[in-house]
Amino acid sequence: MASILRQIVAGPRQKHPEAGLDLCYVTDNIIATSGPSSTFPQRAYRNPTDALVKFLDYKHGTHWAIWEFRAEGTGYPDSEVYGRIRHYPWPDHHPPPFALIPNIMASMRDWLKGPDTEVGRVVVVHCKAGKGRSGTAACSYLISEEGWTVEDALFRFTTRRMRSGFGAGVSIPSQLRWIRYVERWTQQRKLYVERQVEVVEVHVSGLRDGVKVAVAGYIDQGRTIKNFHTFHRHERIIVEATDPTSAVPPLSNSESSLPFSDSKSQSSNLQHPDTPKGFQTGINAVVFRPSHPIILPTNDINIDLERRNKAAYGWTMVTSVAHVWFNTFFEGQGPENNGNAASDGVFEIAWDAMDGIKGSARKGTKALDRMAIVWRAVDGTNARPELPQIVTEPREGEPVPDTKAADWKSAQAASTATGKDLGLRTVSSASAGVSKASSLRSLGWSPQSKDEDQSVGVKTHGPDGEDLVAHAVGTSSGGEGQPAVTASKPDLGMPKVASPEPTADAGEGEKFVGANLGSTAGIMNSKSDDLSDKKGGDDLETSKPHPPGQLVIEVER
Numbered sequence: 001m002a003s004i005l006r007q008i009v010a011g012p013r014q015k016h017p018e019a020g021l022d023l024c025y026v027t028d029n030i031i032a033t034s035g036p037s038s039t040f041p042q043r044a045y046r047n048p049t050d051a052l053v054k055f056l057d058y059k060h061g062t063h064w065a066i067w068e069f070r071a072e073g074t075g076y077p078d079s080e081v082y083g084r085i086r087h088y089p090w091p092d093h094h095p096p097p098f099a100l101i102p103n104i105m106a107s108m109r110d111w112l113k114g115p116d117t118e119v120g121r122v123v124v125v126h127c128k129a130g131k132g133r134s135g136t137a138a139c140s141y142l143i144s145e146e147g148w149t150v151e152d153a154l155f156r157f158t159t160r161r162m163r164s165g166f167g168a169g170v171s172i173p174s175q176l177r178w179i180r181y182v183e184r185w186t187q188q189r190k191l192y193v194e195r196q197v198e199v200v201e202v203h204v205s206g207l208r209d210g211v212k213v214a215v216a217g218y219i220d221q222g223r224t225i226k227n228f229h230t231f232h233r234h235e236r237i238i239v240e241a242t243d244p245t246s247a248v249p250p251l252s253n254s255e256s257s258l259p260f261s262d263s264k265s266q267s268s269n270l271q272h273p274d275t276p277k278g279f280q281t282g283i284n285a286v287v288f289r290p291s292h293p294i295i296l297p298t299n300d301i302n303i304d305l306e307r308r309n310k311a312a313y314g315w316t317m318v319t320s321v322a323h324v325w326f327n328t329f330f331e332g333q334g335p336e337n338n339g340n341a342a343s344d345g346v347f348e349i350a351w352d353a354m355d356g357i358k359g360s361a362r363k364g365t366k367a368l369d370r371m372a373i374v375w376r377a378v379d380g381t382n383a384r385p386e387l388p389q390i391v392t393e394p395r396e397g398e399p400v401p402d403t404k405a406a407d408w409k410s411a412q413a414a415s416t417a418t419g420k421d422l423g424l425r426t427v428s429s430a431s432a433g434v435s436k437a438s439s440l441r442s443l444g445w446s447p448q449s450k451d452e453d454q455s456v457g458v459k460t461h462g463p464d465g466e467d468l469v470a471h472a473v474g475t476s477s478g479g480e481g482q483p484a485v486t487a488s489k490p491d492l493g494m495p496k497v498a499s500p501e502p503t504a505d506a507g508e509g510e511k512f513v514g515a516n517l518g519s520t521a522g523i524m525n526s527k528s529d530d531l532s533d534k535k536g537g538d539d540l541e542t543s544k545p546h547p548p549g550q551l552v553i554e555v556e557r
Contacts, residue, residue: 021052093132221404234291301328
């Protein structure tokens with residue numbers, strides 16, 4: 001039974017044919033494995049620690065050591081692997097803090113190539129599944145210490161770690177971005193400068209309703225992701241659609257910010273490049289400007305998105321989850337400028353290029369089209385005394401520190417972002433301003449009613465699940481003096497029913513299909529004796545069928 005469970009959990013990953021364990025040889029001296037466990041029930045479906053140690057002892061004697069990257073805890077004490085273990089933990093489904101890379105690479109190099117190294121040594125890397133974090137570290141080593149190209153390293157890891165047709169070994173966009181960073185770091189003398197960074201603004205094009213935007217970063221040597229700021233409604237600036245050349249009002253310190261146009265920034269102390277392509281003015285072009293400075297302790301920046309639609313009875317539905325990581329030292333061309341990265345810049349990304357839920361490509365419904373993050377380095381007078389800090393790879397023979405290990409018994413996630421998923425959540429009064437931060441209904445263009453304050457930021461659905469979008473007040477199907485309602489109906493696999501729109505010269509027998517149940521409530525509650533022309537129940541036998549939740553009304557002219 002345990003063997004079957006391990007096969008199910010291993011899923012798309014290669015199993016070693018001799019050991020029967022979830023591990024592979026990436027090269028002759030690099031082994032990637034899923035995280036072993038010494039406790040139940042995990043050891044029933046993961047590699048048992050004693051079985052892994054037995055295999056490594058048999059194949060490599062004392063010439064093996066483990067590099068683990070689990071911020072959630074290893075699942076076994078160091079003593080069970082003879083203390084031959086190095087700890088560099090960071091949260092699952094995320095790239096590492098880049099400042100860890102030099103020490104990880106140097107420690108692996110010294111074990112495999114140091115002056116006192118015995119022939120036949122191997123490095124064993126593992127995270128939870130032995131895929132994303134392990135693949136990032138293994139590929140980084142092949143690039144930085146063995147001279148492999150990015151493409152060759154990724155291809156080798158995929159072919160050795162994954163079963164054919166089951167996707168890439170390293171597939172998370174931000175982790176792939178980090179591997180590209182490693183290539184540039186390697187090509188430019190392996191120099192890295194850590195800095196504090198301020199997120200000045202977040203520009204969004206095509207923003208949907210009900211999206212929460214948050215800024216996060218690493219603390220605790222990378223073991224924990226901290227949410228430094230979540231934007232609220234009062235920090236949102238709308239770029240009006242009526243003025244196609246309009247720009248966001250200047251910053252309080254007279255520095256201009258990035259406008260939503262294809263022109264260059266106007267007289268900005270921040271030397272921005274050309275404004276991102278694809279950004280358009282309109283009601284969905286939004287700038288989030290924090291009410292107080294957002295200072296992150298390192299170059300590593302995370303932007304986290306979550307879209308919610310209000311449900312009922314104290315519940316809300318999470319329909320989108322996505323995030324992205326980037327490093328301002330590399331985005332500021334630091335490696336190419338001898339470590340002198342730009343002091344400010346703009347990072348751009350499209351929705352489809354962002355990281356999905358728990359390392360997958362799945363993000364739910366689209367929350368925005370594009371996003372640009374305006375950042376700047378914190379200068380020396382306001383930065384921590386130890387920053388900026390030059391980080392280099394330790395030379396052979398120099399001590400290489402590792403970081404503090406997480407509690408090996410702990411199963412807790414290092415970040416709330418790690419466990420995010422779609423589905424129902426409870427409504428919190430503290431998040432009222434947050435969940436409405438992107439609400440466009442609060443601008444005043446939506447219909448006014450006594451209950452409007454309860455529905456701000458709520459996406460409206462019709463009876464068949466179609467999105468209902470309010471337009472300007474007119475005399476179309478919404479009725480005189482009411483906003484017209486148009487439906488964008490998803491394909492639910494249901495039979496299609498024709499729904500012709502009414503026209504001024506509608507002929508005899510043309511039908512009007514109700515847009516929602518609310519507009520037909522009075523008819524539905526009517527008795528048969530109250531029907532037009534006093535038609536009785538017998539006449540209803542000839543009534544025509546209609547889609548669920550809609551009424552088909554005959555109009556006689």
